[in-house]
Amino acid sequence: MSLLTKTALAGLFTLALGHAQADEVQVAVAANFTAPLQAIAPGFEKATGHKLVAAYGATGQFYAQIKNGAPFEVFLAADDSTPEKLEQEGQTLAGSRFTYAIGTLALWSAKPDYIDTKGQVLKANQYQHLAIANPKAAPYGLAATQVLGKLGLSEATRSKLVEGQSITQAYQFVSTGNAELGFVALSQIYKDGKLTQGSAWIVPANLHEPIKQDAVILNKGRDNPAAKALVEYLKGPQATAIIQAYGYTR
Known part of the structure; x- marks a missing residue:
C-alpha cells in the first residue's frame, strides 16, 4: 500500500471518528434565556463538535412535558425549584444540577x-x-x-x-x-x-424572591456526552461572559 493511500485512509478514519464522537443534545430552555443560548450555541458547537437542538418555552410546561416522556436531555429552567423537584422524583442525573444564571x-x-x-x-x-x-x-x-x-x-x-x-x-x-x-x-x-x-x-x-435559574441533566441525557459537554461549557468563561452581557449574574 502506498504512503499516499495510507495517508488518505488515515484521514478518512480520523474524519469518521470525529463524526462518531459528535453527538446531538436536546435542550429544554426557559423562554427568558432564548437570546443568550442562541448566542452561546455556536461557540459550544465549535468547541465540542456537538450539535445543540433547543426548544424554548415556560418552565412549568416543560416540567409537564418531561414527566410525560418528552425527549429532552438537558433542562435550563427559569427557577431552581422545578429542577430540584425533578431531581427528587428521580428524573435527573444525580449531582448534575447547578445554577447557571440569576435572572x-x-x-x-x-x-x-x-x-x-x-x-x-x-x-x-x-x-x-x-x-x-x-x-x-x-x-x-x-x-x-x-x-x-x-x-x-x-x-x-x-x-x-x-x-x-x-x-x-x-x-x-x-x-x-x-x-x-x-x-x-x-x-x-x-x-x-x-x-x-x-x-x-x-x-x-x-x-421578589431571587430568580435562581438551575440547569440539570435529565435521565434521557445521562449517557450522552453532548449533554455533559453542554453543562460543562455553560460553567466556562465563554458562556459566562455571554450570560452576564444579557444582564444575568452568576
Whole structure:
C-alpha cells in the first residue's frame, strides 16, 4: 500500500471518528434565556463538535412535558425549584444540577420615556394593560405578582393584567402595543450594559424572591456526552461572559 493511500485512509478514519464522537443534545430552555443560548450555541458547537437542538418555552410546561416522556436531555429552567423537584422524583442525573444564571426582572415599555427609572408609572395607574407571564408556569410571572403585592398594587392592577403563557409572550404583548407596559426578563431588552429598546425600570431584587435559574441533566441525557459537554461549557468563561452581557449574574 502506498504512503499516499495510507495517508488518505488515515484521514478518512480520523474524519469518521470525529463524526462518531459528535453527538446531538436536546435542550429544554426557559423562554427568558432564548437570546443568550442562541448566542452561546455556536461557540459550544465549535468547541465540542456537538450539535445543540433547543426548544424554548415556560418552565412549568416543560416540567409537564418531561414527566410525560418528552425527549429532552438537558433542562435550563427559569427557577431552581422545578429542577430540584425533578431531581427528587428521580428524573435527573444525580449531582448534575447547578445554577447557571440569576435572572433580573424589568418593567418595560416599547415606548421611549414611557417608564421612569423608579417605576412610578405603575402607581400612576394611567395604563390600560399590563403584561405578565403566567405565574403558575413561568417564574418571571410569579416574580411579577410578588412585586405587585409588595407595592400594594395587586387589586388595582388585577383587571389590567394581560397574561402570556411564557415570558416571550408577555414580551410580545408589549412589543406589539397590545399592552402599554409589562414585566419581562431583563435579558430580553438588554445587552452589553445597554437597554436595546423602549424604556424600562429594573426591578429591585428585594421586591421578589431571587430568580435562581438551575440547569440539570435529565435521565434521557445521562449517557450522552453532548449533554455533559453542554453543562460543562455553560460553567466556562465563554458562556459566562455571554450570560452576564444579557444582564444575568452568576
